[in-house]
Amino acid sequence: MQTSSGPEFISLDEAAAMKTGTRVTFVPGMPAVYSEALKNICFVKGVPLIRVLHPHMGIDKATGEDRQARLYELTSQTGLPTMFHNEERPRNVWSEQLALAERIGATGSPSLIPDDFELRAEVFGLCAVVMGEDGMVWNMRILIDTPLGRKYGYSEAACTAAPDKVAAVVSLIDRRLEAQEQRGSRYLVGETLTAADVYWATMSITVLPPPPEIMPLTRQNKKALEYFAMNSEIPVVAEALSQRIEDHQRYILTTYCETPAVLGGDPL
């Protein structure tokens, strides 16, 4: 599938049959944040990506088959994104995807995982509260009752607890940025860019959608961006957000990532 101006997406079967190259699944036009984040990580690392269509959840009306059956057969899970590299095993979790990107990154690209183990612990700790189970994105997903929310444990009790958890991570990040600022650093950990900055800046889109110069509007992402904008107005989240968080997000995305984001789909 190829749009006139957009990037090309190959099928999952094509991706699985390839023996070389780095192939990552996406939903064209969507700011599916884990895919966006991995794309940004690979951009910083100078790893060229081949984009692959991620099959949608649900049953194919024509065949009656689970649309994700082939994905499950290949990767033993169905989450977005999955990442294939050469003939290696597929990677489905951010920590493994990050380690791979760091290993195959271009010579001279920034090192996103610090050599220093103390700093490394900080990087992985921050990434885990943002992206891991019961972290910020996890809780953002169960703010509403959707099939995806159900997959991640939506219940009335979980939904009620979610805004405070989202806000707690946002304010943790803000305190950290403040402390770093006092030490003269614009970054979340140490003195240089790390994976924590790239992952957080991308994931923060879910509570603080950036302008179209950074995240263009598409037919596919309009609803999601409206939802993200509503998240930013949840009182505890609004209280936790700050100019510092916005400045950091904009700085990281415009300085280190490809902007406007290249999403495919149908631009509006």
Ligand SMILES: N[C@@H](CCC(=O)N[C@@H](CS)C(=O)NCC(=O)O)C(=O)O
């Ligand atoms: N497995 C990923 C998380 C990615 C993820 O949660 N993706 C969601 C979309 S936001 C998804 O595809 N969920 C559907 C599923 O897991 O089947 C990781 O831990 O890095």
